[in-house]
Amino acid sequence: MTTDAQILTALRAADAGGVSGAELSQRFGISRAAIWARIEELRMLGYDISASPHLGYRLVSAPDLLHADDLTARLGKTKVVGRDLRVFQETTSTNDVIEKLARDGVKEGVVVFAETQTKGRGRLGRKWASPARNGLWFSVLLRPDLRPQEATRLTVAAATALARAIRRVARVTPQIKWPNDILIGGKKVVGILTEMSAELDRVRHVILGIGVDVNLNAGDFPAELRKLATSLKIESGAAVDRAELAAVILRELDADYARVIGGRFAAVADEWEAQCLTLGRNVTVDLGGRRIQGYAESLDEDGTLLIRTQHGRLERIIGGDVTLEK
Numbered sequence: 001m002t003t004d005a006q007i008l009t010a011l012r013a014a015d016a017g018g019v020s021g022a023e024l025s026q027r028f029g030i031s032r033a034a035i036w037a038r039i040e041e042l043r044m045l046g047y048d049i050s051a052s053p054h055l056g057y058r059l060v061s062a063p064d065l066l067h068a069d070d071l072t073a074r075l076g077k078t079k080v081v082g083r084d085l086r087v088f089q090e091t092t093s094t095n096d097v098i099e100k101l102a103r104d105g106v107k108e109g110v111v112v113f114a115e116t117q118t119k120g121r122g123r124l125g126r127k128w129a130s131p132a133r134n135g136l137w138f139s140v141l142l143r144p145d146l147r148p149q150e151a152t153r154l155t156v157a158a159a160t161a162l163a164r165a166i167r168r169v170a171r172v173t174p175q176i177k178w179p180n181d182i183l184i185g186g187k188k189v190v191g192i193l194t195e196m197s198a199e200l201d202r203v204r205h206v207i208l209g210i211g212v213d214v215n216l217n218a219g220d221f222p223a224e225l226r227k228l229a230t231s232l233k234i235e236s237g238a239a240v241d242r243a244e245l246a247a248v249i250l251r252e253l254d255a256d257y258a259r260v261i262g263g264r265f266a267a268v269a270d271e272w273e274a275q276c277l278t279l280g281r282n283v284t285v286d287l288g289g290r291r292i293q294g295y296a297e298s299l300d301e302d303g304t305l306l307i308r309t310q311h312g313r314l315e316r317i318i319g320g321d322v323t324l325e326k
């Protein structure tokens with residue numbers, strides 16, 4: 001952990017009580033002057049840190065920006081997800097950054113956030129708008145010991161973790177549309193783009209690319225999306241603390257990743273099914289050239305959607321665009 005992350009962790013732990021410069025200096029083995037210099041740097045970034053002879057340093061408020069040290073401090077200890085956190089002010093796509101890190105052999109768990117993306121990608125070759133400082137645009141590198149056909153489990157786990165985090169922080173009720181959209185009141189608020197590199201029988205790495213529309217106003221969405229997309233701010237009626245939400249999402253992702261690789265996917269799938277909009281509905285799946293119509297019956301043990309067609313055949317769906325019939 002960097003000194004700034006250690007200082008922010010200590011300030012958050014002290015809460016309203018404050019912590020003295022002498023204590024910080026002793027704990028981290030650096031001079032009080034060096035602590036003061038770090039505090040000044042954090043203030044320059046917008047952290048409101050008060051200093052008083054009696055209470056010591058106290059974190060009054062944090063700015064609305066993503067800062068790797070602050071995210072690390074908020075996150076605390078995780079098993080895998082977020083062990084290494086990086087924040088870019090701008091990048092093409094966070095999935096591209098992670099892809100490069102994966103090829104360079106970086107350990108799983110690294111997370112890359114960007115305040116804005118110039119070439120954000122959605123599923124099925126679509127573009128993903130990533131307006132600066134309004135959302136969470138980030139990607140996670142995982143190296144699970146799974147077969148390629150089991151990788152959908154990770155998307156299902158990510159959706160479950162995101163739904164839990166959103167419920168907790170924004171206090172709204174999300175629903176999941178297979179495999180990876182999170183909706184509120186029928187409008188999309190989160191998209192997940194899962195990209196994978198694999199050999200025939202073994203996953204090399206998986207990139208979970210996640211876009212959360214956090215504090216966008218209706219006018220921030222392109223006109224053609226306004227009926228289909230929404231934000232947590234619009235739905236909850238108040239701006240959401242992006243850094244807090246980011247930390248909760250990563251903690252929940254870490255927990256669900258542990259469930260998947262620990263052989264407990266069934267529990268994740270049960271939680272997913274309880275919030276799923278797709279199951280028990282007649283759907284059309286567009287597979288890019290081929291369409292399948294039928295009744296969305298269940299999820300199998302790989303996270304695949306099972307659809308019963310009108311001819312009684314069971315189709316296994318691992319990708320594509322699902323439309324819910326009225």
Ligand code: BTN
Pocket residue numbers: 092093094095117119120121122123124126128130136137138139181190191192193209210211212
């Ligand atoms: C979808 O089509 O629903 C998936 C959208 C995924 C968007 C996220 S934003 C962070 C990451 N980087 C990208 O370029 N895409 C994903």
